[in-house]
Amino acid sequence: MSRWPKEVSAPALRSPLPTLASTTGSSSRLLSSGGSFPGPVWLVGAGPGDPELLTLRAWRCLQQAEVVLFDRLLDPRLLAEVPVETERCYVGKAPGQPGIGQEAIHRLLIDRARRGLRVVRLKGGDPYVFGRGGEEGAALDAAGIPWQVVPGLSSALAVPALAGIPLTHRGVAGNFTVVTAHRAGQAGATQTTDWDAIARLDTVVVLMGVSALPWVVSRLLRHRHPETPAAMIERGTLPGERRLITDLGHLLQDAALGGIAAPAILVVGDVVRFAATSTSTASVDWLPTPGLWKQLPGRCA
Numbered sequence: 001m002s003r004w005p006k007e008v009s010a011p012a013l014r015s016p017l018p019t020l021a022s023t024t025g026s027s028s029r030l031l032s033s034g035g036s037f038p039g040p041v042w043l044v045g046a047g048p049g050d051p052e053l054l055t056l057r058a059w060r061c062l063q064q065a066e067v068v069l070f071d072r073l074l075d076p077r078l079l080a081e082v083p084v085e086t087e088r089c090y091v092g093k094a095p096g097q098p099g100i101g102q103e104a105i106h107r108l109l110i111d112r113a114r115r116g117l118r119v120v121r122l123k124g125g126d127p128y129v130f131g132r133g134g135e136e137g138a139a140l141d142a143a144g145i146p147w148q149v150v151p152g153l154s155s156a157l158a159v160p161a162l163a164g165i166p167l168t169h170r171g172v173a174g175n176f177t178v179v180t181a182h183r184a185g186q187a188g189a190t191q192t193t194d195w196d197a198i199a200r201l202d203t204v205v206v207l208m209g210v211s212a213l214p215w216v217v218s219r220l221l222r223h224r225h226p227e228t229p230a231a232m233i234e235r236g237t238l239p240g241e242r243r244l245i246t247d248l249g250h251l252l253q254d255a256a257l258g259g260i261a262a263p264a265i266l267v268v269g270d271v272v273r274f275a276a277t278s279t280s281t282a283s284v285d286w287l288p289t290p291g292l293w294k295q296l297p298g299r300c301a
């Protein structure tokens with residue numbers, strides 16, 4: 001017997017989204033409820049960094065925000081999308097440093113929403129991929145605040161893609177997994193990930209893996225050949241992005257030599273071979289230029 005209540009319904013909007021028309025002029029910005037009604041709060045995914053990779057819906061939310069709570073890894077250019085009068089609250093946490101804490105973030109969200117302000121909680125990538133978006137949604141539910149999630153392009157997908165690495169490829173990789181190495185291998189850490197199972201999958205994408213890299217590599221090597229291709233992409237899509245293409249057997253040494261630092265994504269699997277041969281580029285300089293595609297034979301001609 002199922003433990004879950006059986007329910008089939010159309011997705012309910014927890015709060016109305018701003019309409020495209022309502023962003024067309026400053027006079028048409030939604031009026032704040034001035035404290036009569038709470039919120040709404042939008043839990044917005046900002047994508048991997050480059051503001052070009054923001055969704056249209058996220059951009060609309062930013063344009064209409066009266067308060068923005070943002071994290072550490074966000075590209076400052078994203079805040080340029082926010083009206084000047086908007087309150088900007090940094091709630092990030094640097095590795096190894098105490099942040100303001102998750103409970104304090106919940107309190108801040110609830111406080112600003114109860115003042116009747118439109119609140120954007122801006123998070124890197126997608127709010128529901130290692131982003132604690134679920135916890136913040138639950139806290140808002142408990143406080144009776146209307147809210148909605150605005151999915152973002154996760155770094156787990158976008159950063160490898162822009163490095164020329166397809167996570168799946170017919171005949172090469174028929175599956176991929178995204179796993180966090182946060183606190184991996186540390187004494188006392190709750191371990192819910194079956195790393196033996198993970199290591200056997202075709203493509204393994206590891207987030208938050210820089211400090212635990214020796215542990216992660218040793219676990220993957222239990223089931224993967226040392227010549228398995230591996231890539232680390234540091235600050236993907238952001239100014240100063242760096243890519244290391246190597247193999248599992250040399251990864252530790254090469255990452256140390258290159259001084260790879262967080263934020264970085266590790267991709268392990270045969271699909272990484274495509275990065276070496278791809279002529280794709282992360283640079284957006286030429287993407288929007290009409291007609292340039294035609295100068296590149298074999299691409300979208």
Ligand SMILES: C[S@@+](CC[C@H](N)C(=O)[O-])C[C@H]1O[C@@H](n2cnc3c(N)ncnc32)[C@H](O)[C@@H]1O
Pocket residue numbers: 047048049073123124125126127128129130131153154155156159206207208209233234235236237238262263264265
């Ligand atoms: C707390 S997780 C948040 C992930 C985010 N919610 C997402 O969907 O992309 C942070 C980790 O994501 C990865 N990451 C996020 N942005 C990145 C970027 N621009 N380049 C490389 N890795 C990135 C790094 O592994 C970083 O340690």
